[in-house]
Amino acid sequence: MRSKTETKKAHEPLFHVVKRDELSGIKSILVRAIAILAAIVVSSLVVVIAEKVNPVGYFKSMFRGAFSTPTLFWSFLHEAALLLCVAIALTPAFKMRFWNIGGEGQVLVGGLASIACMFYLGGKVPNVLLWVLIIVSGLLAGAVWAVLPALCKAKWNTNETLFTLMMNYIAIQLVCFCLDTWVKSGSGVLEPMHGYGLPSVGNKWLLNILIILALTVFMFIYLRFSKHGYEISVVGESENTARYIGINVKKVIIRTVLISGMLCGLAGVLICGGINHTISTTAAKGRGFTAILVSWLAKFNPLYMMLTSILIVFFQVGAIQVKSDFNISDVADITTAIILFFIVGCEFFIRYKIVFKKHGHKEAVNND
Amino acid sequence: MENSVAIELKNITKTFGKIVANRNVSLDVRRGEILSILGENGSGKTTLMNMIAGIYYPDSGEIYIDGKEVVIRSPKDAFGYGIGMIHQHFKLVDVFTAAENIILGLNEKRKYKLSDVARRVSEIASRYGFELDPMKKIYEMSVSEKQTVEIIKVLYRGADILILDEPTAVLTPQETSKLFAVLRRMREDGKSIVIITHKLHEVLSLSDRVSVLRKGEYICTVDTCDATVSSLTEAMVGKKITLNIDRCDPVDPTDRLIIKDLECINREGTKILDDVSFTARSGEILGIAGIAGSGQRELLEAIAGLQHVESGQISYIDPSTGAEENLRDKTPIQIRQLGVRLSFVPEDRLGMGLVGNMDIVDNMMLRSYRKGNSAFLRRKEPRDLANEIIKSLEVVTPGPNTPVRRLSGGNVQKVLVGREIASTPTVLMAAYPVRGLDINSSYLIYNLLNEQKKNGVAVIFVGEDLDVLIELSDRILVIGSGRVTGLVDARNTTKEEIGLLMTKTPEIEQSENEGGEGE
Numbered sequence: 095m096r097s098k099t100e101t102k103k104a105h106e107p108l109f110h111v112v113k114r115d116e117l118s119g120i121k122s123i124l125v126r127a128i129a130i131l132a133a134i135v136v137s138s139l140v141v142v143i144a145e146k147v148n149p150v151g152y153f154k155s156m157f158r159g160a161f162s163t164p165t166l167f168w169s170f171l172h173e174a175a176l177l178l179c180v181a182i183a184l185t186p187a188f189k190m191r192f193w194n195i196g197g198e199g200q201v202l203v204g205g206l207a208s209i210a211c212m213f214y215l216g217g218k219v220p221n222v223l224l225w226v227l228i229i230v231s232g233l234l235a236g237a238v239w240a241v242l243p244a245l246c247k248a249k250w251n252t253n254e255t256l257f258t259l260m261m262n263y264i265a266i267q268l269v270c271f272c273l274d275t276w277v278k279s280g281s282g283v284l285e286p287m288h289g290y291g292l293p294s295v296g297n298k299w300l301l302n303i304l305i306i307l308a309l310t311v312f313m314f315i316y317l318r319f320s321k322h323g324y325e326i327s328v329v330g331e332s333e334n335t336a337r338y339i340g341i342n343v344k345k346v347i348i349r350t351v352l353i354s355g356m357l358c359g360l361a362g363v364l365i366c367g368g369i370n371h372t373i374s375t376t377a378a379k380g381r382g383f384t385a386i387l388v389s390w391l392a393k394f395n396p397l398y399m400m401l402t403s404i405l406i407v408f409f410q411v412g413a414i415q416v417k418s419d420f421n422i423s424d425v426a427d428i429t430t431a432i433i434l435f436f437i438v439g440c441e442f443f444i445r446y447k448i449v450f451k452k453h454g455h456k457e458a459v460n461n462d
Numbered sequence: 463m464e465n466s467v468a469i470e471l472k473n474i475t476k477t478f479g480k481i482v483a484n485r486n487v488s489l490d491v492r493r494g495e496i497l498s499i500l501g502e503n504g505s506g507k508t509t510l511m512n513m514i515a516g517i518y519y520p521d522s523g524e525i526y527i528d529g530k531e532v533v534i535r536s537p538k539d540a541f542g543y544g545i546g547m548i549h550q551h552f553k554l555v556d557v558f559t560a561a562e563n564i565i566l567g568l569n570e571k572r573k574y575k576l577s578d579v580a581r582r583v584s585e586i587a588s589r590y591g592f593e594l595d596p597m598k599k600i601y602e603m604s605v606s607e608k609q610t611v612e613i614i615k616v617l618y619r620g621a622d623i624l625i626l627d628e629p630t631a632v633l634t635p636q637e638t639s640k641l642f643a644v645l646r647r648m649r650e651d652g653k654s655i656v657i658i659t660h661k662l663h664e665v666l667s668l669s670d671r672v673s674v675l676r677k678g679e680y681i682c683t684v685d686t687c688d689a690t691v692s693s694l695t696e697a698m699v700g701k702k703i704t705l706n707i708d709r710c711d712p713v714d715p716t717d718r719l720i721i722k723d724l725e726c727i728n729r730e731g732t733k734i735l736d737d738v739s740f741t742a743r744s745g746e747i748l749g750i751a752g753i754a755g756s757g758q759r760e761l762l763e764a765i766a767g768l769q770h771v772e773s774g775q776i777s778y779i780d781p782s783t784g785a786e787e788n789l790r791d792k793t794p795i796q797i798r799q800l801g802v803r804l805s806f807v808p809e810d811r812l813g814m815g816l817v818g819n820m821d822i823v824d825n826m827m828l829r830s831y832r833k834g835n836s837a838f839l840r841r842k843e844p845r846d847l848a849n850e851i852i853k854s855l856e857v858v859t860p861g862p863n864t865p866v867r868r869l870s871g872g873n874v875q876k877v878l879v880g881r882e883i884a885s886t887p888t889v890l891m892a893a894y895p896v897r898g899l900d901i902n903s904s905y906l907i908y909n910l911l912n913e914q915k916k917n918g919v920a921v922i923f924v925g926e927d928l929d930v931l932i933e934l935s936d937r938i939l940v941i942g943s944g945r946v947t948g949l950v951d952a953r954n955t956t957k958e959e960i961g962l963l964m965t966k967t968p969e970i971e972q973s974e975n976e977g978g979e980g981e
């Protein structure tokens with residue numbers, strides 16, 4: 095029966111992937127630095143080949159996007175803070191392995207609720223009361239949007255990923271419907287209601303940034319040092335363990351997702367009620383999805399998220415600047431994508447190394 | 463021996479991160495012999511064999527088959543060289559028949575005809591003395607039948623070098639001796655058999671030669687006829703050790719936990735526990751024996767408040783007041799609130815008893831983090847407890863802040879048992895507490911259980927090694943298919959008696975036939 099002993103002599107594979115032990119802090123930073131460098135080299139090549147633009151000027155322009163004027167700088171920080179806010183909101187759910195990808199919708203309904211308060215009650219109640227209503231209604235709306243999928247998961251074990259995703263589309267349609275009802279001209283553009291927005295401190299961005307920084311510190315402490323945070327970790331790591339020690343898993347899921355949705359709603363309040371004073375279907379600007387990346391890259395640590403959100407927003411505003419400076423469109427997005435790809439991809443080299451053929455050297459190679 | 467060398471390994475090394483699973487291992491397998499690979503858990507036996515079977519690829523070293531250097535990159539390559547491995551966890555499709563599983567993934571040139579396959583399967587079965595119905599579906603099979611399918615699957619593919627990973631771990635003593643007879647017949651047929659094991663008596667009764675691994679390194683190969691239990695243990699552990707369990711008589715045993723007519727249904731809706739009644743007494747170790755999956759886990763989980771109970775009673779007698787408390791339909795927290803100190807070392811250590819990604823300190827808190835009204839955690843007491851356990855149980859760890867998943871199996875278990883004992887339980891339940899542990903750690907755990915017994919704790923010990931169960935327990939409750947098939951005095955019983963009780967079928971039980979001829 096054994097006929098194939100004389101199979102053609104197989105060759106050793108060129109390389110194979112070997113799991114590493116945990117990499118030290120400095121080394122893992124080094125790997126990431128190399129990845130960013132490699133990303134800059136590759137995107138420079140793309141820029142040169144596709145648009146014949148000098149890459150040095152290109153990256154200079156990118157920096158200008160964030161740092162050239164005080165206004166740009168403040169707006170850059172504010173954008174990063176808003177992204178950070180959504181990431182902070184999603185983090186407790188993610189830590190619990192509840193894949194809330196409905197941040198976008200939760201932000202949007204939070205914003206919608208605050209704008210609704212302004213639209214119907216602006217000028218009719220004292221401003222202080224209006225501010226309270228704007229905030230409370232925004233938080234509640236976000237919480238409701240998030241807790242519906244959580245309830246269904248707890249009750250019927252539905253898939254939260256699909257459910258939260260679908261809720262995004264409902265939120266968008268809801269905004270469309272409201273705009274249709276509110277804007278009599280039919281243009282679908284609601285004029286900003288500047289008189290009724292939340293108050294500001296210093297410039298129009300500072301208060302939002304401060305609130306979000308405080309929130310970040312709060313979330314760090316909540317996750318690390320509170321009993322709730324501990325329960326979130328246990329449920330996320332192993333539901334069986336949670337049951338074993340008597341944690342009410344459903345209660346923890348619903349409570350945590352409520353917090354997650356509420357904070358997403360807060361982001362919506364800060365965007366619409368605090369800055370824009372109006373709403374459109376794109377008010378959340380994809381932050382609900384980008385925030386997933388921010389949270390994940392920071393390994394769910396709120397303090398690291400300050401860095402990752404700044405990094406990602408830097409590339410976003412840089413791309414906008416580049417587009418206007420060089421009058422190019424797609425390449426700017428391509429370079430952003432390349433850089434993100436390298437940043438995410440280098441995680442592989444932090445966890446694994448590649449070993450080449452027997453007689454070759456045995457070190458990890460870090461270029462993609 | 464006159465037989466030629468079939469496989470030769472030279473300087474094989476395999477690492478996983480910092481962990482060296484095999485370091486410079488060289489050994490050979492001859493044609494027509496049964497070779498045992500002996501070593502404690504974690505000594506690298508399975509990793510080494512997985513490299514021959516094409517599951518892993520060695521970091522360095524060479525493999526020769528019939529004297530020629532070969533490269534085995536996948537199980538397919540391995541089959542090309544006539545090597546087949548029977549893994550510890552079976553890889554079968556439940557809803558397929560034996561014959562369908564056997565030809566699954568096999569790219570035969572001839573026409574696909576199931577009756578043809580079935581005929582050839584029967585041929586192979588009868589040649590070596592297996593009993594197997596090729597048309598039987600896997601989900602209707604016992605563990606031993608599934609194993610037969612795995613072995614025939616490998617033979618069908620023309621393997622003449624068979625590697626069996628801990629083949630007897632799931633078998634009763636009777637099934638084991640049947641399997642050994644089959645393996646001997648294969649050897650007569652000229653096949654090479656490698657069995658991975660850590661059970662010494664199997665090595666001595668079955669194999670021609672035995673190769674010993676310790677901590678990933680090759681120690682020696684000896685002819686079995688020259689080996690003794692103590693010489694092999696010494697080679698395996700690295701030092702002379704005396705293994706005995708000091709069993710004292712129970713002092714003044716009183717009823718602590720009374721289970722009556724317990725019935726449970728598992729997630730698939732089948733009855734997993736049926737009419738189970740027994741009593742656990744203080745100062746006594748009650749052993750529970752049975753084939754894996756006979757309802758042991760559900761029984762312990764039902765007592766701990768983790769498994770829904772359909773009918774029956776679970777009562778606890780308070781040792782200080784003598785009052786009877788009902789534990790049925792209570793959650794683990796409610797049981798605690800009643801003042802019942804019930805400790806439970808579950809079978810799934812990292813999936814249930816502990817959280818792998820948390821450090822030792824945070825794992826210590828699992829039971830106690832709720833204490834106090836503050837919204838914040840107090841890590842001081844858990845840190846003290848962690849340090850105390852690390853010291854008293856000699857847990858090998860870089861420190862109390864190391865995630866438990868990075869500890870070895872034995873140390874993980876010490877952390878878990880240490881935590882459960884720290885709450886001074888009145889009932890201690892332990893499911894397979896020494897599974898995967900090396901000999902020294904195992905005996906440490908046995909001693910801990912014995913200590914608890916001396917302290918008057920009612921200990922319930924679910925075990926798989928019958929020798930240990932008989933040595934350690936005071937009474938042994940035998941479970942078969944979710945029913946109690948016997949309760950024996952551990953001091954006056956034999957492995958064979960328990961083996962028979964384990965396989966006694968419910969039908970015989972129902973007809974009250976006490977002949978004990980259960981198949």
